[in-house]
Structure formats: structure tokens, C-alpha cells
Amino acid sequence: SGIVSALGRTNIQGLGYQNFIQTDASINPGNSGGALINLKGELVGINTAIYSPSGGNVGIGFAIPSSLAERIMRQLVQHGQVRRGSLGVEVQDxxxxxxRAFNLVKNSGxxxxxxxxxxxxxxxxxxxxxxxxxxxxxxxxxxxDFENQEGLFELNTRIKINYIRDEDEDQTTASITTFDRKEFDGDELHSGLEGAHFVNLPSRLKDTYQGVLIDEIQRGSPAWNQGLRSGDLVTSINKKSVNNLKQVKNILDNSKKSPVLNIYRNYRNYILVLE
Known part of the structure; x- marks a missing residue:
């Protein structure tokens, strides 16, 4: 019936930056990318995904808000790509x-x-x-929620950050810049890597290991079918060593042939040709 049941939905498996409209409008694999409109005929979202144990519509669908789609469209027209920035922090729930340890009233933030x-x-x-x-x-x-908000700010936006330190509330400002990203969804790097999630190695592991880490992968996805698995380290591409995702993206963006990946897994090295 097209009822909107929730706004700002997140934690949709396999998708990157997330801020979805949840609706029971009929969304199926063939009409993703179509318009979600209100009773006035105004565009409110772009149909994107469904939750379904069977592959068919069960009344749980997700759409990208039109305001976000418009921002992405403007970036694609102006720059040919979506440019996302970063504050350069790692955070956890x-x-x-x-x-209790930090004497907080609520465990949000x-x-x-x-x-x-x-x-x-x-x-x-x-x-x-x-x-x-x-x-x-x-x-x-x-x-x-933090990663969504951070990733959806436009570049060079100056934002206010409220924080607590030693039980005292304070605030500061920072600019969202093109500071090197620490994570990528695989399809942002190469179509054959769709379904994998890549991160830079944490600082504590850089003295022991080299490369970038696949920390999540969807079973049955293109990346899975290529032979990649969660926990794999990509150590080189086309015989060029990689130490961060910026290097990975640069090599893959400029690769004219099927990229050749060196993978380190369970103390063994493997070679994989990316189709």
C-alpha cells in the first residue's frame, strides 16, 4: 500500500552509507532504481533494496531519500564521482x-x-x-550512525562536534576533507569486489603485516565467487605492493587488464585474477 514505516534506517547488510526510508511499497529486483513518490506525485526516494528470505517482495523495502540522491547526482555531474570526506577518527559503540566506566547517564554516542x-x-x-x-x-x-553522518556530509563542510572528556561536555569544529578513507565497499574499488568490505590495517598490526584487510564478505557475492574470504590480506596488485586503500584504488582505477591480486591467508600466499 506504499506506507512509510520508518526513516533513517541503517544496518542493512551489504550496503554502504545508509540512511533509508522503509516502506511496504512493492519493490522487486526488476524495479530497484525506480521512483518512490507521495500522493502529490512528488519524488521522495529512489527504490534501492528489499528484505526478503525468498527473493520476492514481503513488504519490507528501502529507498534512498530524494535529498540524498540529489546531492549524489550533483556530485556525479560536477565531478564524475561521489566525493566523500572523513574526520580521521576511529570510533566504537x-x-x-x-x-559505567565513563560515568555516562546513557550509552549513546x-x-x-x-x-x-x-x-x-x-x-x-x-x-x-x-x-x-x-x-x-x-x-x-x-x-x-556516526559513520553515516560523517560520510554523508559534503566535502569542505565545517561541522560542530559535541563531545565529553573527563565527564566535562565541550565542543569543537572540524572540516570534512578528503583525508584518506580507512574503508571501502568492494564495488567502489572494482565490480568484481562487490560484497566485500575493505579496511586499512589497524595501527597495532602494521608492524607485523602489510596490505589491506577484507573484514567482511557476503556469501555468494561477486567477491566471494572470485575466491576471496573474510580475513584475507591483499598485499599487492599487479605486482605493486599496497599498504593502504588509497594505493589500492589508484592501482585498480588505472588497471587496463584484469587485476592480479596477491592474497595472504592463514600463513599462505595466493594469487587471484580479478574478473
């Missing part, structure tokens, strides 16, 4: 135990676990242990 040197967050004065509660006056509920 606040559990009940952490909330996120705790900063790492601040990249010379990043916007570093320049703004954020430190590990800070509790980020709001971005531009919008409440931060959890890690996923």
Missing part, C-alpha cells in the same frame, strides 16, 4: 560497561579509539577516549 595524525579531528583537538555525542547538532546514536 559505547556498551553498558563503558558507560561513540568513543574515539584512534585519531589519525594531521587529520581534521586531530587538528580540532579530539583525543582517544573522547565521547562524541553530536555532529552538527544531530545526535550520534552508535558507530554506524
Amino acid at each position: 559505547i556498551t553498558e560497561n563503558l558507560a 561513540v568513543i574515539v579509539t584512534n585519531v589519525e595524525e594531521d587529520s581534521p579531528a586531530h587538528i580540532a583537538g579530539l583525543k582517544p577516549g573522547d565521547i562524541i555525542t553530536h555532529l552538527n547538532n544531530t545526535k550520534v546514536s552508535n558507530q554506524h
Whole structure:
């Protein structure tokens, strides 16, 4: 019947930045990308995905809000790609135990676990242990919510960050910049990597390992069918060593043939040709 049942839906498996409209409008594999309109005939969203145990519509569908689709369209027209920025922080959810340890009334917000040197967050004065509660006056509920808000700000936007440090509330400002991204969905890198999620190695592992990490992969996805698995380290592409995702993207963007990946898995090295 086309009823909107929720706004701002997240945690939809296999999709990247998320801020979906949930609706029971009939969405099937053949009409994703179609318009979700209101009773006035106005565009409110772009149909994107469904939840279905059987593959058919069961009344749970998701659409990208038209405001977000418009921003993405403008970037594609102006720049030929979607440009997303970063604050340069790693964060995690606040559990009940952490909330008690930090004497927080509620376990909402996120705790900063790492601040990249010379990043916007570093320049703004954020430190590990800070509790980020709001971005531009919008409440931060959890890690996923933080990453969505961060990734959906337009480049060079200056935002206000509210945080708690040593039980004192404070605020600072930072600019969303093209500071190197720490994670990519596979389809942002290569069509054959769809279904995989790539991250830079955490600082604690860089002294021991080299490469970029696949930390999640969907069973049956193109990346899975290529032979990739969660926990794989991509150590080189086309005989060029890689240490971060910026290098991976540059090599794949300029690869004229099927890329050749060197994979490190369970103390063994493998070679994989990406189709």
C-alpha cells in the first residue's frame, strides 16, 4: 500500500552509507532504481533494496531519500564521482560497561579509539577516549550512525562536534576533507569486489603485516565467487605492493587488464585474477 514505516534506517547488510526510508511499497529486483513518490506525485526516494528470505517482495523495502540522491547526482555531474570526506577518527559503540566506566547517564554516542595524525579531528583537538555525542547538532546514536553522518556530509563542510572528556561536555569544529578513507565497499574499488568490505590495517598490526584487510564478505557475492574470504590480506596488485586503500584504488582505477591480486591467508600466499 506504499506506507512509510520508518526513516533513517541503517544496518542493512551489504550496503554502504545508509540512511533509508522503509516502506511496504512493492519493490522487486526488476524495479530497484525506480521512483518512490507521495500522493502529490512528488519524488521522495529512489527504490534501492528489499528484505526478503525468498527473493520476492514481503513488504519490507528501502529507498534512498530524494535529498540524498540529489546531492549524489550533483556530485556525479560536477565531478564524475561521489566525493566523500572523513574526520580521521576511529570510533566504537559505547556498551553498558563503558558507560559505567565513563560515568555516562546513557550509552549513546561513540568513543574515539584512534585519531589519525594531521587529520581534521586531530587538528580540532579530539583525543582517544573522547565521547562524541553530536555532529552538527544531530545526535550520534552508535558507530554506524556516526559513520553515516560523517560520510554523508559534503566535502569542505565545517561541522560542530559535541563531545565529553573527563565527564566535562565541550565542543569543537572540524572540516570534512578528503583525508584518506580507512574503508571501502568492494564495488567502489572494482565490480568484481562487490560484497566485500575493505579496511586499512589497524595501527597495532602494521608492524607485523602489510596490505589491506577484507573484514567482511557476503556469501555468494561477486567477491566471494572470485575466491576471496573474510580475513584475507591483499598485499599487492599487479605486482605493486599496497599498504593502504588509497594505493589500492589508484592501482585498480588505472588497471587496463584484469587485476592480479596477491592474497595472504592463514600463513599462505595466493594469487587471484580479478574478473
